[in-house]
Amino acid sequence: MDAVAGAAARGQCPLPLISDLDRFVYRPGLPGLALGRLRTAEITRDLKRFRAVRAARLHVAPVTGIDPERHTVTAGGRHIPYDVLIVATGVVPDRSAVPGLQQYGHGVWDIPEALALRERLAQGARRVVVAADHTSPCVFGTYELAMMLARGAPRVTLVTTEYGPGGLIGPHARRALETLAARLGVEVHPGRRVAEVGRRGVLLDDGTAVDADLAVVSPPPAVPALAAGLGQGAARTGLVLTRASLASVRWSGLFAAGAAAAAPPPVTAHVAEQMGLLAGRNALVAAGIRRGELQDLEPSIASLLHFGRWYGLLHYLRPAGGYGPPRFRGGIGGWPLGALKDLFRRAYLAVRF
Ligand SMILES: Cc1cc2nc3c(=O)[nH]c(=O)nc-3n(C[C@H](O)[C@H](O)[C@H](O)COP(=O)(O)OP(=O)(O)OC[C@H]3O[C@@H](n4cnc5c(N)ncnc54)[C@H](O)[C@@H]3O)c2cc1C
Structure with missing residues (x-):
């Protein structure tokens, strides 16, 4: 822009x-909002604050x-x-794709979902199942939420359609996430999908029933x-x-x-x-306003995920795997990002927007 x-x-x-919407929502801050670590005002910005928007004619x-x-x-x-x-x-996530999700489950896609989850967590939960479809728009945010929850009281089960959580980024990210899950006592069901959400837990696509008093599911888009x-x-x-x-x-x-x-x-x-x-x-x-040729996308991927006080995952791939082999990659599990992550998010938002 x-x-x-x-x-x-x-x-x-x-x-x-x-x-x-007349607001920008910084979605990576939603797990922090659901867990009561960030406030709505900290992860949203009035669109008119953006220089790019001020140069535009905004239609809401x-x-x-x-x-x-x-x-x-x-x-x-x-x-x-x-x-x-x-x-x-x-x-947007297709909440109707998983029977029972709208009635019994929770999500973390937008502000209303994050606030509803926050309210539910305040009532207490002993067993939580967190599930992500790899095509979901919030797959990594869902993993982050699972690991952050596991730092607290609940026992957490993570279900993912990926062959291992983080496998989409690369084997290094998957290994780091698996190590973290093991350290935090998170039981992982890789390559599985939630087929149904009920009052007492979820049913996986292979017929496995997972008991839980709270289910957070990120369905496909x-x-x-x-x-x-x-x-x-x-x-x-x-x-x-x-x-x-x-x-x-x-x-x-x-x-x-x-x-x-x-x-x-x-x-x-x-x-x-x-x-x-x-x-x-x-x-x-x-549009003929700028001279030159159309350029191709050669993205890099950088991510900083937060899994608790002392655990996190930092990775950087350039270019991103989708458009060519990575030239450099880094994956760090157990890096002391946890305590710094909310500070990082606040500073990032304040500086960027
Ligand atoms: C809980 C969660 C945690 C995440 N954590 C991370 C993370 O830690 N790191 C990371 O890199 N990524 C993370 N992501 C993914 C990241 O948020 C998305 O990749 C990113 O938001 C995609 O950007 P986008 O601009 O394509 O879509 P969006 O951010 O969804 O923006 C689309 C915009 O279009 C507007 N819009 C939609 N439909 C219409 C319409 N019909 N008319 C007009 N306007 C419309 C929407 O209001 C919105 O402003 C997370 C996502 C979620 C949900």
Whole structure:
């Protein structure tokens, strides 16, 4: 966005920015919110505080349709024309994918879910099952939550559809997470999916029943409704199919960034940010405002996960595995990140936003 905002500020192009919320939610802070370590105000920011947003014309309304042939989007009942459109609407978890989840389970996807979980945890829980689908938009946040919970009183069981938690990042991350889980007494069910959530626990897809008085489940993402208008430009999952430049494989003047793009997982916050920067740059090239060629995405992945007072995981891959072999990687388990993590999140948010 920064490149586009700069062009808008120089009067080179109008920049309508459409968001369904007037706030930015820093999702990696949600586990901390659920556990009462961070406050809502610390992980949200008024959109108008962003320099990029101030250069734009902000419409607060959900986008309900994209017409890629006529180059218009529909939001709040208005049709807004575009020369170049960047779709960065993320994904949402499909809570209906797991029977019983909405009735008996909890999630950690957004502020209301994190606050509901916080309230439930305040009532006490002895056995907690935490489950993540690897296509879920919050798979690593879910692992983080499991490990942080295990530092307290409850016995924690972690269920993941990955062959081992963290395997998507690489074998080093998986080994570090498995070591941490063992140290914290977290029982792991790898390669398994929660088939049903009930009053007394969950049923896994292999028929195993896991007793629990609290289930936190991150289901797979729902197919975004916006994809309907994109036809062959969207995958069956509803995500936007792009080239490595993040330009649509099907439609001119259309780019996608972040979790809305059908890039290989994991699309972490760090990767989503790099995609946004590149999509903005390439959008200016496509609009003829900036000279040069479309550039390809070569993301790096950096993550700092917090698993308790003394345990954490720090990793850095460049480029990210999805687009080529990693040149450098680091995985640290048992690093003293725990006590520093909330401080880090607060400082990061204060400096960046
Ligand atoms: C609990 C949790 C913990 C996480 N922890 C980490 C972590 O520690 N490290 C890490 O790297 N990643 C983490 N992630 C993943 C990270 O948050 C995502 O990868 C990242 O948010 C994806 O960014 P995005 O911009 O694609 O989507 P989002 O952050 O979801 O942003 C999409 C935006 O589009 C808006 N929007 C959606 N639909 C519409 C519409 N129809 N019209 C208008 N606006 C719309 C939304 O309001 C939102 O502002 C975590 C995620 C969760 C849920």
